[in-house]
Amino acid sequence: MKIENYIQELLYRYDCVIVPEFGAFLTQRKSAQIHETTQAFYPPSKTIAFNRQLQQNDGLLANYIANAEKLSYTDALQRIKGFVIDLENTLTTDKKVVLDNIGGFLLTNETLEFEPSYHKNYLPEAFGLSSFTIEKEAIQEPLPQEEKTPKVVSLPQNNTSKAKTNIWKYAAVGVVAIGISGFLTANWYSQSIKNHNIAEQQKAEKLVEQKIQQATFVIDNPLPEITFTLKKPTGGYHIVAGAFRDEANALKKINQLKQKGYNAFKLGENKYGLHPVVYQSFNDRRSATNKLNQIKRSENPEAWLLIKQL
Structure with missing residues (x-):
């Protein structure tokens, strides 16, 4: 391939x-x-x-x-x-x-x-x-239709028609009552679900607190404190040995450079996901350039100079 x-x-x-x-x-x-x-x-x-x-x-x-x-x-x-x-x-x-x-x-x-x-x-x-x-479809307007004048038919009113009218009134009232009842029932059911979720969430939080309390312990004989003194790199001119995707390889390179006498350290991960490793830093550009030329001639032709205030 x-x-x-x-x-x-x-x-x-x-x-x-x-x-x-x-x-x-x-x-x-x-x-x-x-x-x-x-x-x-x-x-x-x-x-x-x-x-x-x-x-x-x-x-x-x-x-x-x-x-x-x-x-x-x-x-x-x-x-x-x-x-x-x-x-x-x-x-x-x-x-x-x-x-x-x-x-x-x-x-x-x-x-x-x-x-x-x-x-x-x-x-x-x-x-x-x-x-x-994206194609826009044309909106077709409906064709005009002939207007028709509705015919009005007068029906004789009698007791039967009045009874039917009363029946429809009672039916409408019944539909409204059923609708109100359904609305109240739905609200009660929704509130019941909300209360249930809140109660279950409180139970879960309580259980987590109990687990944390059970996992808490005290060391009777703690080890003595150890203080490390780290030398912070200074200067705005840095000679870069290379950039590594695997952080473990970057740390290995730092150990190799320190064995050679360099004050090597690792810069933070850059936007490309790489870990740059620096030979050492300098306060002035002349010293950094002289050291860079020496490193290129003797051991690493691909070394380069980074100008950045840390």
Whole structure:
């Protein structure tokens, strides 16, 4: 299976799919819309964007390919590397490349531009929905009809007709009485249900309080308090080692950097669901740039500088 097919499958599940050494495909939810002019309805969807700067391998694509094709993690990385080499070669020669149902790339003046594809909706909740045009049906007015003058017939009044009139009066009174009775009964039933729900809710709250009281205990011999002194990172210039989707991998990277003597720490989770790891922070840009160049030459060419006040 092509690598772009695996990328498509991951775009259904994740908001960020990184292709190592190439870039990341990012998705953002878009609400349903109705075009004011054409009255076309567009279901909710995910819009696709591309970020050339996110090239650090987070293991998501490689692990997915390894599980799907029963390969080792190293072999999966080699498959991705070959895929990226083909992309770069095609962009160099043809200046453009298209990934099915993902989008196309155009290389102009050493700048890589991305145009997303709109043929597939990667929002699982909108599966099966498609755009359509709302047609307004014309309201047909009824044809004019000839007016007919009703004929008035006078009937002789007698005692029998008066009796029937009285009977209908009593029947109307009876219907009104039945209606009032039904209304009162419905109100009583509704109030009874409401009272029952309130009583059951109070019982449930009481039961929860009892459970909490039973679970409360006191430790007779508590352990002595331990005070930790944490050094808060300072400075507005931070050298980033990489961003990891799995927080456990981020913590492992921090331990490795600390063993090398760096004052490493983890930034909070960003909007893409990644956990950036920082070598160390600096107060001035010159020192941060000098250290960044040293790290790029010696151990990590993909390290970069983040300017942000923590």
